C-alpha cells in the first residue's frame with residue numbers, strides 16, 4: 001500500500017516573494033489527490049517541496065517518520081526512493097530508446113541484472129500500453145506516448161508515492177481521457193499514493209478521491225473531491241467553470257473594484273453536476289483505496305458542508321436509489 005504524506009504548516013518563499021504559506025494537508029495512503037490552482041500559484045514548487053528538492057522555510061513534510069524539510073540529507077535521500085515522478089514533458093533523454101529511458105532508474109539505483117531489468121521494463125511498458133515501442137526514440141513518438149513513457153519510468157522502482165506534474169499538458173481531449181483512465185488503472189494495480197497537479201477540469205472531475213486548490217498564497221481547501229466540486233467559494237467556482245468573472249484575472253489577481261463590478265453585472269450560473277469518478281478498466285482489481293476512503297470520508301461527514309455531504313451520500317447510495325442512506 002502507498003504511504004501517507006502529512007504536510008504541516010508549510011511556507012515557501014524565494015527571497016521576498018512568498019509562494020504560499022501555512023499549507024497543511026494529508027495525502028491519504030493509496031488514494032489519488034489532485035492539486036488545482038491558477039498558473040504561478042506554486043503547484044510545482046509544492047511538488048518539489050514534498051520530495052525535498054526545494055526547502056520551505058517553515059513547516060514539515062512527514063513520510064514514514066522522515067521530515068523531507070528538516071531531516072538529515074541522508075534520510076531525505078533514502079525516502080526519496082519511495083517516489084515516482086512524472087514531469088510535464090516526460091523528461092526523457094532524447095538520444096536513448098524508450099526501453100533505455102525506462103530502464104534508466106533501475107540501472108542507476110539498483111544492482112539488478114539485465115534480465116531482471118528487462119522483465120520489469122517490459123511489465124511497466126505493458127501497463128502503460130507501450131509494448132512494441134521499446135526501440136523508438138522519444139522524438140519518433142507522439143506527445144501522448146512520451147507521457148506514458150514518462151509514467152512507465154516513474155513506475156519502475158515500485159514507488160509508493162507518485163507525483164505527476166501536469167500529465168495532460170499538450171494532450172488532446174481524447175488522449176487526456178485515456179490518460180485519466182490509465183491513472184485510475186495504475187492506482188488499482190499498485191495502490192500507490194498519487195498527487196496530480198493539473199489545470200484540466202475533466203481530470204479534476206473524474207480521477208481524484210481528494211482535491212485541493214492553491215490561490216493567493218494559500219491552500220483554499222483540501223479534502224474529499226465532493227467538497228471542492230460543490231464549493232461555492234468564488235475562486236473555486238470560477239476555476240471549475242472556466243469563467244472570466246471571478247477573483248482570478250489574466251495576469252494577476254483582480255482588484256476589489258473590478259470584482260464588485262462583475263458581481264453586479266454577472267448572470268447566474270447553473271449549479272454544478274458531479275461526474276462520477278472513473279472505475280478501473282474491466283479485468284483489473286478494484287481499487288483498494290476505495291474502501292479505506294469510504295470509512296474515512298463517512299467519519300468526516302458531520303464536519304463537511306451540506307452540499308458535499310449530500311454528494312457523498314448520493315455517491316455511496318446503492319445503485320437505483322435516490323441516495324441519503326448508506327449501507
Ligand SMILES: Nc1ncnc2c1ncn2[C@@H]1O[C@H](COP(=O)(O)OP(=O)(O)OP(=O)(O)O)[C@@H](O)[C@H]1O
Pocket residue numbers: 014019037038039040041042043044045046
Ligand atoms: N527556483 C526558483 N527560484 C525563484 N522563483 C521560483 C523558482 N521556482 C519557482 N519560482 C516562482 O514560484 C512561483 C510559483 O511557480 P510554480 O512553477 O510552482 O507555479 P505553478 O502553479 O506550477 O504554475 P503553472 O501552473 O503555470 O505551471 C512563480 O512565481 C515562479 O516564478
